[in-house]
Amino acid sequence: MPKKARRQQNVKNTRLIFSKYKYALMIFGGVAIIVGLAAYFGMRSLIPVNGNAPTLAPPINTFLKANYSPQTGWMFTSPSTNSRTNATFDSPTIFLKYGELVSVHLINEDAATRSLHNLNIDAFNVHTRNLGYFESQSITFIANKIGTFIYYCSIHPQMRGLIMVNQ
Numbered sequence: 001m002p003k004k005a006r007r008q009q010n011v012k013n014t015r016l017i018f019s020k021y022k023y024a025l026m027i028f029g030g031v032a033i034i035v036g037l038a039a040y041f042g043m044r045s046l047i048p049v050n051g052n053a054p055t056l057a058p059p060i061n062t063f064l065k066a067n068y069s070p071q072t073g074w075m076f077t078s079p080s081t082n083s084r085t086n087a088t089f090d091s092p093t094i095f096l097k098y099g100e101l102v103s104v105h106l107i108n109e110d111a112a113t114r115s116l117h118n119l120n121i122d123a124f125n126v127h128t129r130n131l132g133y134f135e136s137q138s139i140t141f142i143a144n145k146i147g148t149f150i151y152y153c154s155i156h157p158q159m160r161g162l163i164m165v166n167q
């Protein structure tokens with residue numbers, strides 16, 4: 001085979017190989033990007049809002065609902081006693097131990113007024129976005145201060161409760 005023809009044959013072969021593996025490469029690249037993004041955001045979600053390192057310890061789960069009743073007006077309620085709250089009271093007190101990792105889960109169940117609600121705990125840098133009816137958000141923080149702190153909804157000043165962190 002003359003030199004030129006051989007070179008052309010090589011180019012053809014290279015093109016053939018590339019087109020053969022093109023889709024495999026594209027799929028591999030796509031998967032790599034997805035895995036990378038998942039790992040990045042997964043790691044970020046493991047970092048408490050008042051910490052700077054990811055943590056793998058299981059958090060204490062605390063559930064709060066934003067609610068309305070004609071008798072009490074807007075309030076936070078706790079759906080059950082399996083969280084660290086005195087669930088029989090409106091805007092229950094949340095009891096934590098110093099150093100605990102805590103996930104607080106807020107769900108807006110205000111079917112009556114369909115108002116937006118949010119949850120803030122300034123002491124621990126916890127701030128949800130404004131949640132519409134039946135939206136929820138979870139925020140993980142470290143109870144890294146001892147004392148009594150306030151949690152509140154910035155839209156409804158009467159929606160406020162206490163967090164007690166003991167040794």
Ligand SMILES: [Cu+2]
Nearest residue numbers: 117153155156
């Ligand atoms: Cu509110």
